[in-house]
Amino acid sequence: MAQTHTVTIPHFVTEASVELTHLTAAYAMYGTPHIQPDGRSNILLVEHALTGDHQVDQWWGPEIVGPEGVFRTDQYCVLSINTLGGCMGTTGPGSIAPDGQAYGSRFPALTIRDLVHFEAAVLDELGIREVAAVIGGSMGGAKALEWTLLYPQRVRAALVLAVSARASAWQIGIQKAQMTAITRDPHYLNGDYYHTEHTPQQGLAAARKIAHLTYRGELEMDERFGTDAQTGENPLGPTLADSGRFAVESYLDHQASKLVERFDAGSYMILTEALNRHDIGRGRGGLNKALASSTVPTFICGVDTDILYPYHQQEHLARNLGNLIGMAKITSPCGHDAFLTETRQLVQIMHRFITRIST
Amino acid sequence: MAQTHTVTIPHFVTEASVELTHLTAAYAMYGTPHIQPDGRSNILLVEHALTGDHQVDQWWGPEIVGPEGVFRTDQYCVLSINTLGGCMGTTGPGSIAPDGQAYGSRFPALTIRDLVHFEAAVLDELGIREVAAVIGGSMGGAKALEWTLLYPQRVRAALVLAVSARASAWQIGIQKAQMTAITRDPHYLNGDYYHTEHTPQQGLAAARKIAHLTYRGELEMDERFGTDAQTGENPLGPTLADSGRFAVESYLDHQASKLVERFDAGSYMILTEALNRHDIGRGRGGLNKALASSTVPTFICGVDTDILYPYHQQEHLARNLGNLIGMAKITSPCGHDAFLTETRQLVQIMHRFITRIST
The missing domain is CATH 1.10.1740.110 (Rna Polymerase Sigma Factor; Chain: A)
Incomplete structure (x- = not known):
């Protein structure tokens, strides 16, 4: 487990125009960040899933994040920020508002874009202009996709696992x-x-x-x-x-x-609710136009037995993304959670991704 | 809509040994029953789904049940009995018990076998020894399967749609x-x-x-x-x-x-709960032994997009049933409910079934 650090975000406005002040963001780092004079960094920004947290090595394990992991922490710096709206150190509905009471029902409804804008503000505070890649599955995958469209200049590549271009009616x-x-x-x-x-x-x-x-x-x-x-x-x-x-x-x-x-x-x-509101196409002329506009090299991965984000949704992403650099299917009886549990396949896929973006 | 008739079942004991008395069964008939001296009849016993009822023409429509339906009511007599435990005329938890109060929590937990034994008692009361076929989907399919194992001498054939040999853990x-x-x-x-x-x-x-x-x-x-x-x-x-x-x-x-x-x-x-307890193998040496012991000619049908009863469950039935006479897959975006909605495909499948058992 890595040490949890915090940073304060003085001011934040949601997509639906609610203003928040004095927010806290919790994050963890694995490895040492190196930022070149032109802003390029060795940082891999890893996005956690809905009830996950920033302790990436606790859920993806040392085969993935560690000195001998596929994301080598002697070479890369894995950064993970606890999500806005959560309850693991970053401001959420149970946090104390400036008036001394918990936010409760006053806490704003958030979109995936809000969660990403908040993380961009955290990177600003940390002096990080650009990351080598953003990587995430499920809600983390939705965030990674939005990163590529909201901040294409700040993300050199993306690995998006087990998610879709927008919520489906069934979801x-x-x-x-x-x-x-x-x-x-x-x-x-x-x-x-x-x-x-x-x-x-x-x-x-x-x-x-x-x-x-x-x-x-x-x-x-x-x-x-x-x-x-x-x-x-x-x-x-x-x-x-x-x-x-x-x-x-x-x-x-x-x-x-x-x-x-x-x-x-x-x-x-x-x-x-942020997942309900996930929609890459909103305000961008629709799903496929939005995906086609993407310039960030993006690798898509899905799971054959996922009923929450069925594989055809990842095929849809792959067909329409403007800069697809690869696609992989995890074969597993485990369904959606295979993006957490099928370590051997994940390591192979991540190795392909990291090799492709390193060369 | 057909007229609802009722018959009284004086006494019934559940699989878990709860005794009920003075039960009512509601049923409907489409067409005229003909019973030959040897007991063979022209009756097609149609089993409804969980929240369905005995008004078969209301949910399967005239293309399936009617004078010009695939189950021709000028030739066959379609009989449907409202399920025990329901609320459409047959005794259920909301019915008045002999003490003048609704059963409520006193009403017994039922198994699919209980529902079938009850229907067998109804057939006894109606003087019907044998039916030409038992036909049903979902809960109705579970009943049809249990009919073939509990009363193989009373069922000349079975059409089983969108169900499995037992409840799955996910279900x-x-x-x-x-x-x-x-x-x-x-x-x-x-x-x-x-x-x-x-x-x-x-x-x-x-x-x-x-x-x-x-x-x-x-x-x-x-x-x-x-x-x-x-x-x-x-x-x-x-x-x-x-x-x-x-x-x-x-x-x-x-x-x-x-x-x-x-x-x-x-x-x-x-x-x-009856669906939770559905298990063809219980007390019969396990699923596959139970299925292999089946002697009743049985036709299996599933839906390619069914997540409640995935198609591999119907493949399992087909591989293991002792007397399989056919198999069909409904292709549909509608999932489980395709056994109610894909009329054109259903009519073709039912035509194959009825032709096969008529010759």
Whole structure:
């Protein structure tokens, strides 16, 4: 784990014109940044996923980020900024506003573009004009794509994994279902629960279970659990109330508990909504025109069994991007999460990417 | 629409040994039943899906059931029985128990086998020993499969659409998420809400939206709605509370409202749980042994874009069934619901089936 640093952003205005002041950004660095006189740097900006954080080595591991990783930290400097709207050190809805109270429902709805503009402000504060590459999967991939269109002069290349050019109707539907699970929790209080004794943890748990089912492939899950009963429980009881759990329910309960312990429901709402609002084409003449206008060398990667961001969405990106430098498909029973779990394939793909942009 | 008839089943015991008495079964017939002296009949037993009903012509239409349908009602008699546990005339959790109160939480958890044993009791009451075929999709397909194993002497053939040999872990997970949406509704009262002024309609609506996203293909949904705003609303407002809906949200709200008007949350719980408990292999030496033991000529059909019952599950059925007479794949952007919506393909598949079993 790397040390968490912070930097203050004095002023920020969202895409929907909400002004925030005195924001904090948390970030971590792996390796030493080198910035040449012309501004070129050895920095790889790695974007984390929705409930991830800036501790990249904790989720991508040393095969990817480390002295012997594919992103060699004796050569490159991996920088990761905790997302605006989150709850891991950067300002989010649970942070204290200038009036001394938590933002709660006053915290603005954010778009992926907002998250990227905020990161650009962080780079400004750090004196970084340009990065060698921006790299990310899922929400991190959406950010990487927006980087290439918002700041093409600041990004020399991009590796975009397991994401699309915009939210699909299905994604919006399933993500709104998760948000409904949270808003229907009586402890949510329209987002203003930070001063109370309770948090909407049951709602967040219900949301995470739905999300997890979109992250994991049904094949992998079925091979592990099938219709097995949870040990010591009978899921086939005489009434619903008398019935225990299937093993897969226990697994999902465990996944949900883990998230509830480490993540804030308000941040989950804001970041899920940012994904609903992801749309490369907005204000740029539509999706394909926007993609065609991209000048940044971009490498696209998807997962064959992803139901959240199906592979045809990455094919769409690849067909329309203005400067495609490569494409790869991860083959996995794991679904969307393969961009985190299939290390051997990821290392190969990242090696192709890093070789291509180094020469 | 056909006339609804009812018949009384005096006594029924579930797989988990709960006894029910004085049950009502609602059913409809299209065409005239002919029963030969040896018991052979011209009856096609059509099984409806979870929130469907016995009015088959209302959901499969006249191209399928009618005088000029592929199931010609001047030749065959289409019989459909409303499912046990439902709310459309057959006994379910909202029905009045012998003590004069609604069953509510006392209503037993049911399995697909229970639903089939109940239908066999209905056929007994109607003096029908054998049907020419049993036909169904989704929950109806699960019932059709169980018919071939529980009562092989009473079913001359089966057409099984868009279902699997057992629930998958993913299905159980997403179906339990729907059940959680209902149980977390404060009006659910552990299932004992029938005597109150309220019903858990918000919970049922939330459940249906999740379900609908597993029924419809993401391609079809995305082509219709994409990231469009609902007319007159701004989904990109400055805060979450200030934001209107995307068009897909309005569509899902509408789908949910339609269901809430016509369906009972308690029945939704019981029937969803019956699908969780669907397992052809239980007590039969496992899935493949159970399927291999099947003697009833069975035709399998799936949908290429179904994420609820992916096509590999129908391939599994086809590979292992003891008496497979055919297989078909519906190609559609509509996902699971294609077994209801792709009439042209369905008619062709059903024609192959009916021809094969008539000769």
